[in-house]
Amino acid sequence: MSDDILLKMRGVKIDGKTGDDWLPIIKGIDLDLRRGEVLGLIGESGAGKSTMGLAAMGYVRGGCRISGGSIEFDGMELTKAGEAKRRALRGKRIAYVAQSAAASFNPAHRLIDQYSEAPVQHSVMDKNAAQEDATDLYRRLQLPNPDEIGFRYPHQVSGGQLQRAMTAMAMSCRPDLIIFDEPTTALDVTTQIEVLAAIRNAVAQFGTAAIYITHDLAVVAQMADRIMVLRYGELVEEAPTRTMLSAPTQDYTKSLWAVRSFKATAKPKPAADAVPVVSLRNVDAAYGPVPVLHGVSFDIHKGRTVAVVGESGSGKSTAARVITGLLPPSSGEVLFNGQVLPPNFKRRSKDQLRQAQMIYQMADTALNPKQRIRDIIGRPVEFYLGLKGRARDERVRELLDLIEMEPDTFAHRYPGELSGGQKQRIGIARALAADPEFIICDEVTSALDQLVAEGILRLLDRLQGELDLAYMFITHDLATVRTIADEVVVMQHGKVVEQGPKVEMFTPPHHSYTDLLLSSVPEMDPDWLTNLLDERIREGKPLSTEDA
Amino acid sequence: MTDTTNEPTTIIHRSANAHEAQEIDDIVAMADPTAASADAAAPRVEQESRWKTLSRAFRTAPLTAWFGMITIAIYIIVALFAPLFAPFGEREIIGAQFEEPNATYMLGTDNLGRDMLSRLIYAARNTVGIALLTTFISFMLGGFLGMLAATFGGWVDQILSRIIDVLMSIPSLIFALLALTVANTWIGRMDNPSPWLYTAALIVIMAVLDSTRVFRLTRAVAMNIVVMDYVEAARLRGEGLWYIIRREILPNASAPLIAEFGLRFCFVFLTISALSFLGLGVQPPTADWGSMVRDNATLISFGVAVPLYPAGAIALLTVAVNFVVDWMLHRSSGLKD
Numbered sequence: 001m002s003d004d005i006l007l008k009m010r011g012v013k014i015d016g017k018t019g020d021d022w023l024p025i026i027k028g029i030d031l032d033l034r035r036g037e038v039l040g041l042i043g044e045s046g047a048g049k050s051t052m053g054l055a056a057m058g059y060v061r062g063g064c065r066i067s068g069g070s071i072e073f074d075g076m077e078l079t080k081a082g083e084a085k086r087r088a089l090r091g092k093r094i095a096y097v098a099q100s101a102a103a104s105f106n107p108a109h110r111l112i113d114q115y116s117e118a119p120v121q122h123s124v125m126d127k128n129a130a131q132e133d134a135t136d137l138y139r140r141l142q143l144p145n146p147d148e149i150g151f152r153y154p155h156q157v158s159g160g161q162l163q164r165a166m167t168a169m170a171m172s173c174r175p176d177l178i179i180f181d182e183p184t185t186a187l188d189v190t191t192q193i194e195v196l197a198a199i200r201n202a203v204a205q206f207g208t209a210a211i212y213i214t215h216d217l218a219v220v221a222q223m224a225d226r227i228m229v230l231r232y233g234e235l236v237e238e239a240p241t242r243t244m245l246s247a248p249t250q251d252y253t254k255s256l257w258a259v260r261s262f263k264a265t266a267k268p269k270p271a272a273d274a275v276p277v278v279s280l281r282n283v284d285a286a287y288g289p290v291p292v293l294h295g296v297s298f299d300i301h302k303g304r305t306v307a308v309v310g311e312s313g314s315g316k317s318t319a320a321r322v323i324t325g326l327l328p329p330s331s332g333e334v335l336f337n338g339q340v341l342p343p344n345f346k347r348r349s350k351d352q353l354r355q356a357q358m359i360y361q362m363a364d365t366a367l368n369p370k371q372r373i374r375d376i377i378g379r380p381v382e383f384y385l386g387l388k389g390r391a392r393d394e395r396v397r398e399l400l401d402l403i404e405m406e407p408d409t410f411a412h413r414y415p416g417e418l419s420g421g422q423k424q425r426i427g428i429a430r431a432l433a434a435d436p437e438f439i440i441c442d443e444v445t446s447a448l449d450q451l452v453a454e455g456i457l458r459l460l461d462r463l464q465g466e467l468d469l470a471y472m473f474i475t476h477d478l479a480t481v482r483t484i485a486d487e488v489v490v491m492q493h494g495k496v497v498e499q500g501p502k503v504e505m506f507t508p509p510h511h512s513y514t515d516l517l518l519s520s521v522p523e524m525d526p527d528w529l530t531n532l533l534d535e536r537i538r539e540g541k542p543l544s545t546e547d548a
Numbered sequence: 549m550t551d552t553t554n555e556p557t558t559i560i561h562r563s564a565n566a567h568e569a570q571e572i573d574d575i576v577a578m579a580d581p582t583a584a585s586a587d588a589a590a591p592r593v594e595q596e597s598r599w600k601t602l603s604r605a606f607r608t609a610p611l612t613a614w615f616g617m618i619t620i621a622i623y624i625i626v627a628l629f630a631p632l633f634a635p636f637g638e639r640e641i642i643g644a645q646f647e648e649p650n651a652t653y654m655l656g657t658d659n660l661g662r663d664m665l666s667r668l669i670y671a672a673r674n675t676v677g678i679a680l681l682t683t684f685i686s687f688m689l690g691g692f693l694g695m696l697a698a699t700f701g702g703w704v705d706q707i708l709s710r711i712i713d714v715l716m717s718i719p720s721l722i723f724a725l726l727a728l729t730v731a732n733t734w735i736g737r738m739d740n741p742s743p744w745l746y747t748a749a750l751i752v753i754m755a756v757l758d759s760t761r762v763f764r765l766t767r768a769v770a771m772n773i774v775v776m777d778y779v780e781a782a783r784l785r786g787e788g789l790w791y792i793i794r795r796e797i798l799p800n801a802s803a804p805l806i807a808e809f810g811l812r813f814c815f816v817f818l819t820i821s822a823l824s825f826l827g828l829g830v831q832p833p834t835a836d837w838g839s840m841v842r843d844n845a846t847l848i849s850f851g852v853a854v855p856l857y858p859a860g861a862i863a864l865l866t867v868a869v870n871f872v873v874d875w876m877l878h879r880s881s882g883l884k885d
Contacts, residue, residue: 326780345784345786348786350786353786358781358784360777360781362777365776365777365778366781368776368795368796369800370799370800371795379795383785383787384785
């Protein structure tokens with residue numbers, strides 16, 4: 001039994017440097033991985049998952065150090081091995097697949113040249129053999145045109161294909177261990193399926209051991225044999241996947257499992273003759289000569305949430321840009337409370353601008369890092385409502401209370417001194433400061449951990465009830481849609497393919513695209529992926545829209 | 549720190565490093581076990597005041613930076629209180645030509661019999677003052693236009709950038725010589741021109757020529773900021789151009805711009821000295837280090853070190869400013885503040 005243990009980490013401690021101090025990131029974790037086993041590492045951001053994954057290769061990021069414990073890979077102690085020895089292992093016996101394949105590939109070289117780099121460097125095979133091998137692996141990973149795709153440059157293939165090519169590259173030396181660091185997090189649900197399927201097949205075919213790092217429980221349930229839950233650099237719980245899913249023992253794990261239980265309060269249907277707050281009428285829009293939106297029409301009523309869903313590139317964010325006036329439509333119009341809005345935001349009155357606010361996806365870039373919180377929130381208060389001095393400060397305090405943040409603690413801070421969820425709350429407060437009727441939420445929770453995201457959704461729901469706000473909720477995450485939406489608009493290729501109340505949207509019959517979208521959302525059932533793939537093959541449906 | 553060869557790359561890598569630092573910061577922040585929930589966890593438990601950060605920066609400043617700061621401080625004090633330090637007047641002829649250094653004239657006298665030390669001290673006022681004013685104007689001009697170009701984009705950017713390209717296509721020293729010759733001729737034709745007019749012409753011409761470089765840098769830096777969501781948010785709020793430049797862009801562009809200010813000051817300072825050496829810069833009898841080198845240049849053939857003193861003053865200040873700028877660049881690349 002002990003012989004087939006490939007990776008054995010004992011009491012691993014890793015510190016990160018802040019200023020002059022070393023602070024612990026990993027506080028003594030044990031990890032065992034058998035040959036051919038897939039281990040899932042889950043936890044929130046900052047839990048130390050990635051650091052742990054990198055440590056399995058005997059590597060730490062700049063500004064970090066391994067301060068204790070042992071990392072034994074196939075009988076070799078990595079913490080004591082020299083850099084040259086460790087480098088000989090990497091790529092050959094341990095490979096790493098990063099979250100963003102687009103950022104990990106060199107854009108100046110063809111895929112196949114990058115594929116053959118590792119085998120040639122480690123003298124596993126010569127270049128020709130490596131290229132033949134690449135084609136073979138591309139075929140196994142179900143990439144379209146496997147004979148030809150390797151000769152493309154990274155920007156010429158889609159995101160999901162690139163992630164599969166990356167996996168193929170990791171397999172090029174037939175390593176004993178592959179570390180997958182959130183390989184599908186940046187992908188759409190429909191694309192995610194094919195990558196998950198490809199990774200699972202490849203790992204099973206070559207009997208490779210893998211560490212699969214993710215924050216998505218449903219994904220890890222499909223991939224891993226065993227799951228480890230990390231928090232604050234410590235191990236919370238460890239168990240085989242099925243046991244872990246059915247009977248988690250720790251409170252923290254249970255809270256992770258329970259996240260998806262939140263449901264926004266249902267709102268009554270608007271009266272048939274009610275004037276919608278925002279209404280799009282046959283909007284066409286284009287970026288230069290490229291048409292993006294085709295005849296898009298939908299209404300958003302007072303106090304209700306309309307979720308706009310679709311893959312990246314489906315035009316959902318463009319629709320938001322048309323409403324805000326950043327992108328004047330080429331034809332069609334936007335109505336606000338029955339009045340036609342000027343197409344360009346520069347021609348809108350201050351009051352029209354005030355009525356429609358926006359919350360951004362990346363709170364990091366949405367808040368000016370050089371302004372204090374009280375100025376970020378105070379400016380719209382001053383600008384729109386004309387409050388100054390004490391009245392302004394008073395209003396800022398009210399708003400901070402409203403978003404459940406302590407005014408005395410946070411008013412004088414800079415955004416850099418807040419956590420991701422707190423920054424997003426400030427983004428919400430800034431939108432509320434204008435006292436709007438309508439708020440566009442552009443993927444507001446997709447950059448956040450599930451627990452934090454749930455807090456934001458609860459907050460938005462409460463605010464909607466108190467302030468009678470209308471939301472346009474742009475998202476690609478159908479779990480979020482289920483949670484918060486009253487009505488759903490499904491978009492594909494710049495067209496609205498289906499729209500209606502949430503209840504109707506989630507009950508069949510669906511438009512074929514809605515069906516694909518809905519069935520692609522991973523479920524907590526460990527057999528979900530297997531069943532889904534079987535079903536799609538049986539019914540002869542495409543695996544995803546991308547390769548079709 | 550003293551490695552000046554990697555200056556250009558420092559600016560480029562700045563954002564990457566800052567990001568990495570932030571990432572580690574996040575990890576550490578989240579790893580704090582005292583935090584109740586992930587969302588309530590504030591990255592930094594204790595808040596540091598700006599003053600504290602600043603004083604720590606000074607405490608950890610390397611020796612070279614200290615040397616630079618002290619040298620600059622001495623120059624400033626000497627320039628401000630020149631009449632107190634100088635034993636004789638700036639234009640006072642007090643002895644014979646080219647007297648050897650002795651007890652009365654510590655550095656000897658120059659080609660007209662004026663005290664070398666006194667002129668050296670007064671020149672600190674003139675040369676540094678003019679260079680500072682020139683750099684300041686060039687930053688106002690180039691910085692404002694650069695931000696305008698970045699914020700507006702489109703044809704405003706096109707027109708401004710092409711004008712700057714044209715100005716930059718002519719070697720700046722030759723352009724400066726040409727423009728100064730023309731300006732000086734104009735001023736010479738006036739009835740009873742004030743000697744300050746010559747200095748004003750020098751400052752304006754140098755400032756305009758130098759602002760082309762500032763424009764380029766500001767535009768590039770501002771371009772990266774303009775695409776940020778918070779600038780979009782300000783635009784959608786209906787904010788005016790002036791607010792966006794002043795409150796959203798400028799605070800985020802200040803670190804590279806301040807560092808560049810130091811570097812440009814050195815270049816302007818050297819160019820003015822060079823122009824003075826060529827006879828077109830600061831006009832006599834005003835004391836200036838560049839023209840002092842030229843006036844006394846003949847002494848070099850006699851093996852006397854006197855012309856090297858003003859040259860040394862120029863060199864020392866340049867080195868000192870560069871030390872401080874290096875340190876500031878290093879700080880802005882490593883720390884988030």
